[in-house]
Amino acid sequence: MKKSKPATLQMIANELGVTVTTVSCILNNKGGTYAEATRQKVLETAAKFKYRPNVLAHGMRGGKTHSAGVMIRNQGYFLNRVINGIHDTLLNHQTLMLLAWNDRNHHQLDWNPEVEKLIVHHLLDRRVDGFILCSSSENFDQCYVSEILERHVPLVLVDRELKSLNADFIGTDNVVGGEVAARHLLDLGHRQLLCCSLQQCSNAVARQEAFDRMVGDCAGATTQTLDFFGEDFHEVLAGILKNPETRPTGIFCINDYVALRVLEVANRLELSAPRDFSIIGFGGQRFAEPAAMNLSTFDQYPYAIGEAAAHAYLRHVRAKVAHTTPRILRIDPKFLDKGSTGPVPKKAARKQKKLCAQDAITAP
Amino acid sequence: MKKSKPATLQMIANELGVTVTTVSCILNNKGGTYAEATRQKVLETAAKFKYRPNVLAHGMRGGKTHSAGVMIRNQGYFLNRVINGIHDTLLNHQTLMLLAWNDRNHHQLDWNPEVEKLIVHHLLDRRVDGFILCSSSENFDQCYVSEILERHVPLVLVDRELKSLNADFIGTDNVVGGEVAARHLLDLGHRQLLCCSLQQCSNAVARQEAFDRMVGDCAGATTQTLDFFGEDFHEVLAGILKNPETRPTGIFCINDYVALRVLEVANRLELSAPRDFSIIGFGGQRFAEPAAMNLSTFDQYPYAIGEAAAHAYLRHVRAKVAHTTPRILRIDPKFLDKGSTGPVPKKAARKQKKLCAQDAITAP
DNA sequence: ATGAAAGCGCTAACAT
DNA sequence: ATGTTAGCGCTTTCAT
Numbered sequence: 128m129k130k131s132k133p134a135t136l137q138m139i140a141n142e143l144g145v146t147v148t149t150v151s152c153i154l155n156n157k158g159g160t161y162a163e164a165t166r167q168k169v170l171e172t173a174a175k176f177k178y179r180p181n182v183l184a185h186g187m188r189g190g191k192t193h194s195a196g197v198m199i200r201n202q203g204y205f206l207n208r209v210i211n212g213i214h215d216t217l218l219n220h221q222t223l224m225l226l227a228w229n230d231r232n233h234h235q236l237d238w239n240p241e242v243e244k245l246i247v248h249h250l251l252d253r254r255v256d257g258f259i260l261c262s263s264s265e266n267f268d269q270c271y272v273s274e275i276l277e278r279h280v281p282l283v284l285v286d287r288e289l290k291s292l293n294a295d296f297i298g299t300d301n302v303v304g305g306e307v308a309a310r311h312l313l314d315l316g317h318r319q320l321l322c323c324s325l326q327q328c329s330n331a332v333a334r335q336e337a338f339d340r341m342v343g344d345c346a347g348a349t350t351q352t353l354d355f356f357g358e359d360f361h362e363v364l365a366g367i368l369k370n371p372e373t374r375p376t377g378i379f380c381i382n383d384y385v386a387l388r389v390l391e392v393a394n395r396l397e398l399s400a401p402r403d404f405s406i407i408g409f410g411g412q413r414f415a416e417p418a419a420m421n422l423s424t425f426d427q428y429p430y431a432i433g434e435a436a437a438h439a440y441l442r443h444v445r446a447k448v449a450h451t452t453p454r455i456l457r458i459d460p461k462f463l464d465k466g467s468t469g470p471v472p473k474k475a476a477r478k479q480k481k482l483c484a485q486d487a488i489t490a491p
Numbered sequence: 492m493k494k495s496k497p498a499t500l501q502m503i504a505n506e507l508g509v510t511v512t513t514v515s516c517i518l519n520n521k522g523g524t525y526a527e528a529t530r531q532k533v534l535e536t537a538a539k540f541k542y543r544p545n546v547l548a549h550g551m552r553g554g555k556t557h558s559a560g561v562m563i564r565n566q567g568y569f570l571n572r573v574i575n576g577i578h579d580t581l582l583n584h585q586t587l588m589l590l591a592w593n594d595r596n597h598h599q600l601d602w603n604p605e606v607e608k609l610i611v612h613h614l615l616d617r618r619v620d621g622f623i624l625c626s627s628s629e630n631f632d633q634c635y636v637s638e639i640l641e642r643h644v645p646l647v648l649v650d651r652e653l654k655s656l657n658a659d660f661i662g663t664d665n666v667v668g669g670e671v672a673a674r675h676l677l678d679l680g681h682r683q684l685l686c687c688s689l690q691q692c693s694n695a696v697a698r699q700e701a702f703d704r705m706v707g708d709c710a711g712a713t714t715q716t717l718d719f720f721g722e723d724f725h726e727v728l729a730g731i732l733k734n735p736e737t738r739p740t741g742i743f744c745i746n747d748y749v750a751l752r753v754l755e756v757a758n759r760l761e762l763s764a765p766r767d768f769s770i771i772g773f774g775g776q777r778f779a780e781p782a783a784m785n786l787s788t789f790d791q792y793p794y795a796i797g798e799a800a801a802h803a804y805l806r807h808v809r810a811k812v813a814h815t816t817p818r819i820l821r822i823d824p825k826f827l828d829k830g831s832t833g834p835v836p837k838k839a840a841r842k843q844k845k846l847c848a849q850d851a852i853t854a855p
Numbered sequence: 856a857t858g859a860a861a862g863c864g865c866t867a868a869c870a871t
Numbered sequence: 872a873t874g875t876t877a878g879c880g881c882t883t884t885c886a887t
Contacts, residue, residue, distance in 0.1 A: 162873090181865070184864035548882090551864065
């Protein structure tokens with residue numbers, strides 16, 4: 128059983144009685160002064176030997192490895208689609224995505240900065256031309272990002288912005304998302320609002336804060352916040368919804384999953400949208416469950432975010448001189464009206480009017 | 492803006508006035524005859540310079556690249572978990588998974604063997620130590636798998652078995668799955684059965700055929716098959732379920748998604764499991780929708796399959812001489828009873844008895 | 856206990 | 872129109 132070594136330039140050169148330089152130049156279309164006959168012979172023999180360039184050798188010569196280090200956790204629809212966008216775009220530009228996941232692993236590798244550092248080292252060891260990262264914590268610049276920047280290896284961040292860094296960033300414009308959601312509900316006349324948020328997630332908080340600000344700017348409108356991972360979320364929510372006095376008429380959920388859980392709770396109370404309240408999700412994830420079909424939400428364009436990240440990456444990697452001003456790109460999410468919002472229910476509308484009238488009287 | 496090159500052995504050697512050989516041997520614990528003082532200095536300086544070995548150079552010397560070429564499409568829970576298992580296991584063994592997805596891409600790269608070939612070439616160019624693949628079609632051995640085998644690069648197949656090849660294979664034991672599903676329903680007394688399958692998917696067909704065979708071996712039991720991607724699946728199914736005469740009392744669905752769609756159709760007809768019929772899914776995917784909570788199904792242990800694939804890979808890559816007999820591993824899926832199966836409904840049971848009695852009479 | 860030299864496959868500058 | 876040479880970073884064998 129003889130191990131057939133992959134073909135090298137040397138082998139082709141030997142076969143034809145020429146030198147490696149000749150073969151190299153012809154195959155790379157460099158220094159085009161070669162006899163047509165030689166060109167043909169070289170190309171033929173390369174094909175016959177199934178020659179494939181050795182990226183390792185090329186990389187060693189100081190050239191590019193045409194490999195991108197990508198570290199993004201394998202969590203949920205959004206990041207998954209982002210990775211897809213990166214993968215496809217890079218492949219279309221002769222670049223291979225070296226993907227490593229930094230989410231919680233099963234055994235030894237618990238979820239911590241050390242794992243991410245290990246992965247970054249693995250990728251650096253392979254001399255990737257640059258990085259596209261989505262760190263799982265906000266304070267990782269001390270840990271390994273600095274190592275990347277010190278070496279002046281191009282770096283693009285996705286989804287999770289690390290403020291202190293001057294690296295490129297591509298993500299969702301959460302402020303626009305929160306504002307449009309609020310605007311939509313306010314325009315429909317809703318004044319008693321609720322935001323089901325995730326306090327742990329900075330992106331969710333950004334959306335929620337924008338939502339709150341917008342509501343705050345509207346006279347007579349109030350909003351409260353509920354943390355999905357807070358204590359007894361389901362019970363507290365049910366309590367609020369049960370009582371017509373406290374029941375919000377408009378609900379903004381920080382993602383579609385949360386929205387579906389809210390709809391479940393409402394469903395058990397025989398409440399439905401948009402009859403009894405309006406509800407908006409976020410993310411545009413296509414869940415299998417039928418309720419998701421009628422949930423108004425926001426498309427975050429995750430695939431486009433991935434594409435944009437890949438393009439930012441390629442821009443850096445191909446630049447002759449390092450770019451100094453980072454490119455920050457926040458993509459506007461788009462509201463998808465699927466019919467889970469509508470006008471304020473009549474009973475609630477009457478109550479609202481009364482309150483407004485009172486306000487007008489008690490105001491100085 | 493000076494580009495700080497990554498540290499090399501040469502730099503460390505120069506710093507200390509020794510040679511690269513010394514540094515190399517000390518850092519790799521080779522040829523242990525070095526003065527303790529030198530050892531210390533070398534280790535210190537390496538740390539100071541943040542030295543990282545150049546995997547490219549190591550690979551060029553004929554050594555391993557400690558990179559595994561993995562091509563598995565990014566489709567659904569099962570394969571996703573498989574990839575996770577591979578990723579974690581390899582990382583625990585100082586090997587980086589170079590993941591490429593071969594599912595339908597957005598733009599130019601349509602879903603075809605050429606894309607897979609392109610990806611395999613990309614990976615070969617990076618001199619991966621071996622491959623773990625899940626090809627998206629059954630007849631790809633002609634296309635690129637042969638190239639891999641010709642070079643005697645280790646190859647492990649996952650989930651989708653390519654019969655003609657003598658490569659390792661790790662996947663689900665579909666025969667066991669189909670048989671256990673049939674056994675379970677038959678043991679509960681069900682005799683009128685239905686299998687909702689996917690004719691396109693060889694794994695689904697394998698489960699269905701095992702199911703059919705088992706049912707065929709049981710006197711008085713019958714089963715019919717419905718293709719989920721067939722014409723008017725929903726209408727045809729509704730027709731069958733509506734009529735108590737034709738309604739099966741036991742349904743085996745080839746995966747959980749199909750099962751949930753079946754439950755939806757039944758739900759609209761005011762039929763529910765296990766009251767009106769028993770139903771079993773396959774895959775154990777955790778869907779967000781509540782109906783999934785109570786669906787009896789099979790766990791395929793996708794993570795374990797990934798781990799096993801990684802171990803098979805490592806076994807090959809680390810072997811001094813090539814293994815000749817391929818390792819075939821089919822992991823038994825495990826039935827998860829979540830309560831969607833039960834005894835035959837009384838009405839249907841009476842009908843069954845009558846039929847059996849008739850059979851007894853008409854039989855010779 | 857350490858060093859010298861060759862070579863992995865390739866490219867680019869510089870001959871001929 | 873083609874060849875020579877040097878070197879990328881590392882390991883290995885063979886000196887010293």
